[in-house]
Amino acid sequence: MKNILSLTALTLFLAATATPALAQLEEGEKPTEGMIAAGEAPATPISEAETALRFLQNQAAATKWTRTAAADLLAYVERIGEEGLDPADYDPIGLRAALEGNDDAALSATATDIFLRVSSDLALGHVRGDARVDWHMIDPDLDGNEQYAMMQRAVANGSVRDELNSLLPTHPQYAELKGVLATATDPAVIDKVRTNLDRWRWLPRDLGPRYVIVNVPAYTVAIVENGHVVARHRAVVGATKTATPQLSAVATGVILNPWWEVPRSISPAVRGKKGYVSVKDGDGVRYRQPPGPGNSLGRMKVVMPNNYAIYLHDTPAKSLFNRDVRAFSHGCIRTQDALGFAQMLLNNPLWDQARIAEAIAAGKTVKADAAVPTPVYITYFTAAAIKDKGGIFTYNDIYGRDSTVVAGLTDRNGGVLASMK
Known part of the structure; x- marks a missing residue:
């Protein structure tokens, strides 16, 4: 069951990142073997889990992992706690066992699965779906095609660590929060830092040379x-x-x-008040407040x-x-x-x-x-690292959202399957 859940999460991720074959599906339509393997849809659909398994097998066959590259991936996973992620979520025991075995195909399949999960979480964040309460930003940092191209470069060039590090947020706060995490011993501080590290991963990796950032808390x-x-x-x-x-x-x-266009939800509160203009809008009336010192x-x-x-x-x-x-x-x-x-x-x-x-x-x-x-x-960041001082400044979690992220960080699937349970 553990492997099936992992593969289901992978399938959902590939659909979300619009891999071409999956992006063409209509709502409710099942991906088929041909769509994944050769671009031709056979008449008989197969199950989601089997589709994901065959997809993974095809990609593993296309990317033959060397033992050196797989060992580098294992070393990265074992240190991924530095990013506020849990090494156990990326099956280091399974990868070590595959490295110690003699089955190269099994090693490639295991390393492929782990690389996909690690790269996805570094680029897009571990906590997904309903666990991201009221978060509506699109993160364009990684799609399925680039993910596999990155994996092939990592293996061919012996650059696993560099390829994965290239996905990390570039904002100085990310590196500074990692510095706090490296020395933190208080569980509450650790949870606070891990929560906000993941939120940085939810954003685009590079925010641009000039931008406005609002921090609600x-x-x-x-x-x-x-x-x-x-x-x-x-x-x-x-x-x-x-x-x-x-x-x-x-x-x-x-x-x-x-001018202030009064939202319909509060229109009754201004009806009949001076300083507002009523405008016929279809069968109803909407209200506007003209410019002036008292304009909302x-x-x-x-x-x-x-x-x-x-x-x-x-x-x-x-x-x-x-x-x-x-x-x-x-x-x-x-x-x-x-x-x-x-x-x-x-x-x-x-x-x-x-x-x-x-x-x-x-x-x-x-x-x-x-x-x-x-x-x-x-x-929505509830903590900021204090530059050059090794501590953090915390803000009140005004909407009570931190606990949901902490729960997602302890879930191997990051909450992505919450709606399916």
């Missing part, structure tokens, strides 16, 4: 350029009942003097289209930035010194401080374009 918004924080602002985030989801978007500019979006809203209608914006309730706990919004990120933030985000000489002030004073709604589109990552 820290109530902060930062602009990062070439690895250095050039601006950090306090933020108000979603209340526990209207939690801010974790997502990525691209900021292309800002709206100065924005304040004087600025970032243009960052996404499926969750979550934005960074100003607020008239400036006093909330003085509080230590700042979880009060309906999900959006209210940003302190929003106009100063807007100027830095735009990074556009046409929109300097004077031009922005002039546009605000005019009172008209204006869109200011950024010089270059900027990625925005809304994240």
Whole structure:
């Protein structure tokens, strides 16, 4: 049963990463032997477990592991605890037994299975599926085709360690958290670090040369350029009942003097109130709040289209930035010194401080374009390593999500099969 679960998890991963043969399947359709082995679908489908087994056997046959490469893989697995992962999840006992045996085909099959699981977890994170509560970012770091090409390079060039290390996050916090983990003895600290190391793996490996990162538990918004924080602002985030989801978007500019489109969920609260404009919308009515000092979006809203209608914006309730706990919004990120933030985000000489002030004073709604589109990552990290001091600073787990990640880290399948149990 242990092997079948491993292969099922592998099949789910391959489907998620859109290996061409699997990507062509319609919902509910079963992959077939021909699709995997030769690209021609036979008439009789086979079971998911058998499909995964045959797929694995085919790939193992295509990649003949040398004993040197397999020994390097075993050494990597035995030290994978340095990444906050559990060596036992990658069957070092089975790989050692295969190395000590005389069956080269069995060695290749075992090493292939382990390499796929290790590379997947390093690139995309071990905790998957429902265990990633409200996490909606797409991580493009690895697909099935690249995974097998990487494995073949690792074996052919004797570069197992280098190939696997190339998948690790490049953000300095990842390496600094690993440093904390190396010396930690307190189980609570160990769990906290492991949880946040995995969250870094959920993100793209390289966030880009310039980006905005929001850390919800820290109530902060930062602009990062070439690895250095050039601006950090306090933020108000979603209340526990209207939690801010974790997502990525691209900021292309800002709206100065924005209108606020009142969400339908709270429309009854503004019905009949002064300062709101009603607009017929099909069979119903929606409400808008015109620009002004009392507008709920304040004087600025970032243009960052996404499926969750979550934005960074100003607020008239400036006093909330003085509080230590700042979880009060309906999900959006209210940003302190929003106009100063807007100027830095735009990074556009046409929109300097004077031009922005002039546009605000005019009172008209204006869109200011950024010089270059900027990625925005809304994240959830409950710990940060203190640079050069070997400790961590922890943030309150405001939405209670750490325990789910810890549980996923103790599950060999990372929670990916939770919905099937």
